[in-house]
Structures are given as structure tokens and as C-alpha cells.
Amino acid sequence: MRRVYLDNGATSYPKAPGVGEAMCHFITDVGCNIGRGGYQVAYDAAALVLETREQLNTLLHGPGSRNVIFTAGATASLNLLLKGLLRPGDRVLTTTMEHNAVLRPLTQLQKTGVEVVFLPCGADGALDLEECQARLSQGAAALVMSHASNVCGTIQPIGAVGTLCRRYGVPFLVDGAQTVGMVPVDMADMHIDALAFPGHKGLLGPQGIGGLILTGALARRIEPLLAGGTGSVSQSLEMPDFLPDKLEAGTLNLPGIYGLHAALSYLEREGATLRVHARKVGLHLWARLKELEYDGFRVTGTDDLSRRTGVVSVDFLKGDNGEMAFRLEQEYGIATRCGLHCAPTAHQTIGTYPQGTVRFSTGPFTTFEDMDYVQDAVWRLLTER
Structure with missing residues (x-):
């Protein structure tokens, strides 16, 4: 897989x-x-x-x-x-x-x-x-x-x-x-x-x-x-x-x-290139998941792209976030983190407490192809329910 x-x-x-x-x-x-x-x-x-x-x-x-x-x-x-x-x-x-x-x-x-x-x-x-x-x-x-x-x-x-x-x-x-x-x-x-x-x-x-x-x-x-x-x-x-x-x-x-x-x-040799790539791939994931946003699914955080890292958290409003994270890993090999992320007041602030979110967090070695694969996997979970 x-x-x-x-x-x-x-x-x-x-x-x-x-x-x-x-x-x-x-x-x-x-x-x-x-x-x-x-x-x-x-x-x-x-x-x-x-x-x-x-x-x-x-x-x-x-x-x-x-x-x-x-x-x-x-x-x-x-x-x-x-x-x-x-x-x-x-x-x-x-x-x-x-x-x-x-x-x-x-x-x-x-x-x-x-x-x-x-x-x-x-x-x-x-x-x-x-x-x-x-x-x-x-x-x-x-x-x-x-x-x-x-x-x-x-x-x-x-x-x-x-x-x-x-x-x-x-x-x-x-x-x-x-x-x-x-x-x-x-x-x-x-x-x-x-x-x-x-x-x-x-x-x-x-x-x-x-x-x-x-x-x-x-x-x-x-x-x-x-x-x-x-x-x-x-x-x-x-x-x-x-x-x-x-x-x-x-x-x-x-x-x-x-x-x-x-x-x-x-990082002294490659850091500038890695940072540019990490930023682009993180925003690519955000854009792909925002395309799926509708009643029953939302992407959290700011829409100001100049103020985003590669962390993208989503809330499956009509499903259990823990189950969705489990299925993403078991059926598609996508490793995420689900829950409150050691930050309960943050979830209270953005309206995702107590259910938490499914967090996708990209890095400098994440690929654009992986992000398209993630979008397809999330779409499948959303449309089969």
C-alpha cells in the first residue's frame, strides 16, 4: 500500500x-x-x-x-x-x-x-x-x-x-x-x-x-x-x-x-529550496481540501494564505473524526493525527471542541502527487456516506 x-x-x-x-x-x-x-x-x-x-x-x-x-x-x-x-x-x-x-x-x-x-x-x-x-x-x-x-x-x-x-x-x-x-x-x-x-x-x-x-x-x-x-x-x-x-x-x-x-x-545548503517547496505543497493541500468543503466537512484556520503553515486540519461534521483518520491510514496509507493535539483551548477557540480534528501536516519532502492522492481519498470517504 x-x-x-x-x-x-x-x-x-x-x-x-x-x-x-x-x-x-x-x-x-x-x-x-x-x-x-x-x-x-x-x-x-x-x-x-x-x-x-x-x-x-x-x-x-x-x-x-x-x-x-x-x-x-x-x-x-x-x-x-x-x-x-x-x-x-x-x-x-x-x-x-x-x-x-x-x-x-x-x-x-x-x-x-x-x-x-x-x-x-x-x-x-x-x-x-x-x-x-x-x-x-x-x-x-x-x-x-x-x-x-x-x-x-x-x-x-x-x-x-x-x-x-x-x-x-x-x-x-x-x-x-x-x-x-x-x-x-x-x-x-x-x-x-x-x-x-x-x-x-x-x-x-x-x-x-x-x-x-x-x-x-x-x-x-x-x-x-x-x-x-x-x-x-x-x-x-x-x-x-x-x-x-x-x-x-x-x-x-x-x-x-x-x-x-x-x-x-x-539546511544551510538546501534550506531555502526546502522552505519554498514546503510552503507550496502545504498550500496545495489546503486548496485541494477546500475544494471539498461543503455541508458536512470544513477546513479550519485562516484563509489568508500568507499566514498559513503546512498544517491543515479538517472536521468531518457528519462522521467521526477518529474513524476517518483510522480509515485514511488503513485503506489509503495516509498517516495523520486525530484529536485535540495537546491544545484543548485552541480547539475551543476555533469551534472543534470536544471532537477535535483530523490534522494533515506537510513537510519539505511531501510531494504534490501525494496531496492529490489525499484529496481523492477524502472525497471517497465523504461521498460514500
């Missing part, structure tokens, strides 16, 4: 060429730690880690390679950021379109006395900028939000929000899980103070590695979530006060970093 992988919103597949080989090389030929060994192999590994920081900082226009913190992924980065920054009595702004990687840490922090204020979004998932400005003018310890929805693919006006945050002196924290690698992100131009990202989605790297890039000013305000060995200032029982050591306790995921380095090197 034909296989069409359309769950890139969860993790990219296939990975960039060379990722597996780079990870295998570390495990079989390198194998050491960094910052803990005074020998050449350890020095060489440390140089590759530094080069990976530099690649990420260049790609995302960050404040410097030392400000790139490696974590287990975007969720770990957001927890480190939110729990290290916010204190009882603080007021934090977020939106109704967030993933649980933001919502669950904030819910935990609410129990400690942090006030969480939700900024409204429309039925297309787009943020209400006027309301955002009104809330920012009242002051906040931070505003945290996603660059794009993992549910419906709507891209938020991050640049405009960043400008407002800068105007009112509010730190701007961005969840880049759905955009980094495939949608341009410029931390300096967008006035982003902290950017959390995974390595395994748009960056085409392995699972288990991701990062956080943040300004030095914000880093000075963060209490480390983890404490432990860093290979530096070992005589002190306190965590170092400089980056990246302050926020990188313990052993780094070096196989993951080697894999991410290979993915970033591939």
Missing part, C-alpha cells in the same frame, strides 16, 4: 540526509563527554557543539552563540523559561491558541500565585492585536505565545506583537515549535527575548534535542530549573552565572547534537 506521511506537525519524516550517520558516528567513534575530559576527542566534540550553537544563532538571528541553550526539546525549554522567570504575584499573558507545552506549566504556576491572562483569538485562530495591546498597556511580567498553531496552521503576527512588547517593556517569549526551520524567524527584528524550539520538526533533526535562545538581560532574571555539574567553576556549590553553563546542568545529549548539526548543515 502507498504510504503518505502527513504528521510532520508532530515530528518530521524523513529526517535530513546524514542525521542518522552523524549520530552513529558519535556513538561508535567519539563516545566521550565534553567539558569533562582533557583529551583531543573531547576537544573536537566540544568544537562541534559550539559550531552547532553558532549555526542556530545565525539561522535565528539570535543575540550570540553563548545564548543558545540545549535542552530536550521545546517543552523542556518552555518549562525552563517559564518556571525560572515567573514568581508568585506576577502577571503573564498568553493566548487561547497555545499548546499544552505552554498551558500546563502556566497552570502549575497559577497554583503558586502567578496570574495567567488569556488573550482572545478569532475562529480562524488569529490573535486580536487590539486586545493584545490593551492588555500589554496594563503591564505584565511576560507574554508567551506560539508563532503558529499546531492545530490549524495559522501564523500569528509575531513581529507586530514583539514591537508592542518592546513598547511596553514586557519580555516576549515565543514557542517556535511549528515554525523554526520552515518559516523565517528573526529574533532581533521580531523583538523576541526568548525563543523555544525543537530539533525534530522543521529543523529535520532527531527527537530528544532542542533549545532555547534568550537575551542576556532575560537570562540574568532566570533561576535555573536544574542544578548540577557543568564542567566549569567546579569549586563552587552555586550554578555558574554565565551562559550557556547557567542553564545547562548535567550531560548534554551529544548524539542528538551531532544529529542536529548534520541537519543544520543540510
Whole structure:
């Protein structure tokens, strides 16, 4: 049976060429730690880690390679950021379109006395900028939000929000899980103070590695979530006060970093072409599914094509979405994700709660032929009922 992988919103597949080989090389030929060994192999590994920081900082226009913190992924980065920054009595702004990687840490922090204020979004998932400005003018310890929805693919006006945050002196924290690698992100131009990202989605790297890039000013305000060995200032029982050591306790995921380095090197060569293709194929899928939209079936998210990622979620209004997703895979080999996508308030916002949606999410290796095949499969499911 034909296989069409359309769950890139969860993790990219296939990975960039060379990722597996780079990870295998570390495990079989390198194998050491960094910052803990005074020998050449350890020095060489440390140089590759530094080069990976530099690649990420260049790609995302960050404040410097030392400000790139490696974590287990975007969720770990957001927890480190939110729990290290916010204190009882603080007021934090977020939106109704967030993933649980933001919502669950904030819910935990609410129990400690942090006030969480939700900024409204429309039925297309787009943020209400006027309301955002009104809330920012009242002051906040931070505003945290996603660059794009993992549910419906709507891209938020991050640049405009960043400008407002800068105007009112509010730190701007961005969840880049759905955009980094495939949608341009410029931390300096967008006035982003902290950017959390995974390595395994748009960056085409392995699972288990991701990062956080943040300004030095914000880093000075963060209490480390983890404490432990860093290979530096070992005589002190306190965590170092400089980056990246302050926020990188313990052993780094070096196989993951080697894999991410290979993915970033591939993106340096092919990224522009891949991004153009990923955008075109995502919009092609959106257009094909919109052709089927009628009573009983709808495509969610914005119709403004300049503000869409390759995530296209649909609601089978006259059928069970779980059954439709199951049949797409069993009968047509099309892999999707069905349900609430770890974002219940987003589904409430766009009117798909509690049933959720069937999410198709394209990637840079998805083909136009696959999208036409998907349209035909969906049409068959719709017309036989």
C-alpha cells in the first residue's frame, strides 16, 4: 500500500540526509563527554557543539552563540523559561491558541500565585492585536505565545506583537515549535527575548534535542530549573552565572547534537529550496481540501494564505473524526493525527471542541502527487456516506 506521511506537525519524516550517520558516528567513534575530559576527542566534540550553537544563532538571528541553550526539546525549554522567570504575584499573558507545552506549566504556576491572562483569538485562530495591546498597556511580567498553531496552521503576527512588547517593556517569549526551520524567524527584528524550539520538526533533526535562545538581560532574571555539574567553576556549590553553563546542568545529549548539526548543515545548503517547496505543497493541500468543503466537512484556520503553515486540519461534521483518520491510514496509507493535539483551548477557540480534528501536516519532502492522492481519498470517504 502507498504510504503518505502527513504528521510532520508532530515530528518530521524523513529526517535530513546524514542525521542518522552523524549520530552513529558519535556513538561508535567519539563516545566521550565534553567539558569533562582533557583529551583531543573531547576537544573536537566540544568544537562541534559550539559550531552547532553558532549555526542556530545565525539561522535565528539570535543575540550570540553563548545564548543558545540545549535542552530536550521545546517543552523542556518552555518549562525552563517559564518556571525560572515567573514568581508568585506576577502577571503573564498568553493566548487561547497555545499548546499544552505552554498551558500546563502556566497552570502549575497559577497554583503558586502567578496570574495567567488569556488573550482572545478569532475562529480562524488569529490573535486580536487590539486586545493584545490593551492588555500589554496594563503591564505584565511576560507574554508567551506560539508563532503558529499546531492545530490549524495559522501564523500569528509575531513581529507586530514583539514591537508592542518592546513598547511596553514586557519580555516576549515565543514557542517556535511549528515554525523554526520552515518559516523565517528573526529574533532581533521580531523583538523576541526568548525563543523555544525543537530539533525534530522543521529543523529535520532527531527527537530528544532542542533549545532555547534568550537575551542576556532575560537570562540574568532566570533561576535555573536544574542544578548540577557543568564542567566549569567546579569549586563552587552555586550554578555558574554565565551562559550557556547557567542553564545547562548535567550531560548534554551529544548524539542528538551531532544529529542536529548534520541537519543544520543540510539546511544551510538546501534550506531555502526546502522552505519554498514546503510552503507550496502545504498550500496545495489546503486548496485541494477546500475544494471539498461543503455541508458536512470544513477546513479550519485562516484563509489568508500568507499566514498559513503546512498544517491543515479538517472536521468531518457528519462522521467521526477518529474513524476517518483510522480509515485514511488503513485503506489509503495516509498517516495523520486525530484529536485535540495537546491544545484543548485552541480547539475551543476555533469551534472543534470536544471532537477535535483530523490534522494533515506537510513537510519539505511531501510531494504534490501525494496531496492529490489525499484529496481523492477524502472525497471517497465523504461521498460514500
